[in-house]
Amino acid sequence: MAHEKIGCAIFGAGWVADEHINAYLADPRAEVVAIGSRREASARAAAEKAGLTDVAIYTDIDALLADERVDALSITGPNHVHVEHGLKACAAGRHFIMEKPIAIDLTGLHQLRDAVAESGVRTVVSFCLRWNPSLMNTARLVREGAIGRIFYAEGDYWHGVSDWYTGWEWARTRASGGSSFLFGGCHAVDAIRWLTGSDIVQVAGAYAGGWDERYEYPATVVGTVKFASGAIGKLSSSVDCILPYQFNIDLMGDQGSIRDNRVYSKVLFPEQSGWAEIPAVLPDSGDVSHHPFRGEISHFLDCIESGEDSYVDVADAINTHEVCLAMDRSAAEGGAVIDLPLED
Numbered sequence: 001m002a003h004e005k006i007g008c009a010i011f012g013a014g015w016v017a018d019e020h021i022n023a024y025l026a027d028p029r030a031e032v033v034a035i036g037s038r039r040e041a042s043a044r045a046a047a048e049k050a051g052l053t054d055v056a057i058y059t060d061i062d063a064l065l066a067d068e069r070v071d072a073l074s075i076t077g078p079n080h081v082h083v084e085h086g087l088k089a090c091a092a093g094r095h096f097i098m099e100k101p102i103a104i105d106l107t108g109l110h111q112l113r114d115a116v117a118e119s120g121v122r123t124v125v126s127f128c129l130r131w132n133p134s135l136m137n138t139a140r141l142v143r144e145g146a147i148g149r150i151f152y153a154e155g156d157y158w159h160g161v162s163d164w165y166t167g168w169e170w171a172r173t174r175a176s177g178g179s180s181f182l183f184g185g186c187h188a189v190d191a192i193r194w195l196t197g198s199d200i201v202q203v204a205g206a207y208a209g210g211w212d213e214r215y216e217y218p219a220t221v222v223g224t225v226k227f228a229s230g231a232i233g234k235l236s237s238s239v240d241c242i243l244p245y246q247f248n249i250d251l252m253g254d255q256g257s258i259r260d261n262r263v264y265s266k267v268l269f270p271e272q273s274g275w276a277e278i279p280a281v282l283p284d285s286g287d288v289s290h291h292p293f294r295g296e297i298s299h300f301l302d303c304i305e306s307g308e309d310s311y312v313d314v315a316d317a318i319n320t321h322e323v324c325l326a327m328d329r330s331a332a333e334g335g336a337v338i339d340l341p342l343e344d
Contacts, residue, residue, distance in 0.1 A: 005031040006304055007069040011061050011085060012077030013037035013046040015166050016099055016126075016288045020074040021050045023297035030301060033069040034058055038077070061085055065092040072304055075099060078167065079183070080176040083108035086314075090119035097124040097300045100186050101324065102317055104178035106342055109321050116314045122303040124296065124310045125317040127190040129247070131295030134261045134280040138249060139195055141258060146265045148255025150196050153233035155188035156248035159286045161239045162212070174216045180208075181221055181324035185237020188247065190312075190320045195251060198229035199319045204337040206330035212240035223327045223335075235327070247283040 008024045010017050013035060024030040032050070036058035037043035043057045058064040065073070065088055075085045075098040083103045089096040102125055103109035116123055129135055141147065161171065161184070170176035177183045193199060206223025219240035225233050251258045256265035261282060262275040269276060285291075303310045310316070319340065326338040 005029060006301055007031055007033040007071045008074070009034035009036065009064055009067070009070045009072070010046070010074045010076055011036035011058070011064055012075065012081075012099075013039075013042040014076060014078075017046055017074070017076045018049060019288050019291065019293040020076060020097075020297065021046060021052075023293040025050060026294055027298055027301055029305070030297075034064050034067055036061060036064045061088055065089065065094055070094060072096065072300070078170045078176050079104055079178055080170070083112050086112045087115050090115040090121055093119065093121060095122040095300075095304050097126060097297070098314070099126045100317075101178060101182040101321055102314060103321060104176075104182050106322070106325055106344060109318065109325075110344055113314060113318050122300075122307070122310065123313045124300045124303065125312055125314060126296060127187060127312055127317070127320075128291045128293055128296045129187055129191055129283050130194060130312055131292035131299075132281065132283045133292075134278070134282045135191060135195070135249070137261070137278055137280050138251070138258055141263060141265075142195055142197070142251065142253075145255070146263065146268050147251060147253030147257055148267070150229070150251055150253045151231050152252040153192050153196050153227070153231055154235070154248065154250040155192040155233075156236045156246065157185040157188040158236075158238045158241045158243065158246040158248070159184050160241045160243065160245075161286075172215045177217070179217045179221070179324065179328045180210075180215075180219050180237040180239050181327045182321070184239050185221070185235070185327075186320055186324050188235055188237060189323045190317070191247075191249060192233065192235065193320060194312075195249065196227055196229065196231060198227040198231065199340075200225045200323045201228050201340050202226040202337065203323060203326035203330050203340070205335045206327045207335060208331035210238065210240045215240065217328075218331065221327055221331055223330055225323065235323070245284060245286040
């Protein structure tokens, strides 16, 4: 870097971009030098909201990436442009954090994977729930052996998304939103992979349903999975559910179990007769202002400073996205067994 602070930029001035900007502003290592959007008015509105009066405004990502002050980029546009913007960032040698999903088809997913590997840039995929306090507690309990060896795991992403969402018109389409799992359920896939410490090697018995016909894809999908560790499980995603936002985690081990923020452990509490509840902020809101972006952005900046790869980078996220694509494929084929990794 040619300057003291890490020059940070955002391209895609939608709902989530404000939280990326706020997180950069909260970290003394970062300086927001540019904000980009396909619409100039959106970029200027984001800058004004953050109180940034001298930030550069771009409507073209190539011009933004050519700005020598830019070291790192938040890619926060609609889902269907993520691969294109990621490939451009790789070509320009710019580190990037990318909102999920990083791709909505297998070809784009593998193109991005290969470009990142070749470029050597640091990447983070925005599975921000890895910094949720309750899930961090769960991860620590699992790593410390509180429930022993996990043999069964479930994850559910239930978030009723409708026309209140600012990105509704693109999110509900196959061309831009992708699918229920790609649009939102990938958070559950990532969380379960992280908490079990195991990739998923097979998807089977997936079925699709839902009631909201405004979606071009089935809004509710459920299927079973097999982990490389030998564990089995279930994953579901519903974006047309009628209920408050719900993110369910269930882990069964040979020494105990965890259900969200409740733990039952023979290791920790040998005489335990019921669930012990651990008070912590739960992943119980779909509002991006509730999400722990500061922890995520801090981690991204750590990786840039250290030159080390993130534990939630593009390479790590490939399995999560292939599981989502496999869920859709299994459902389309009447519950067919789909082995991973997927081939082009």
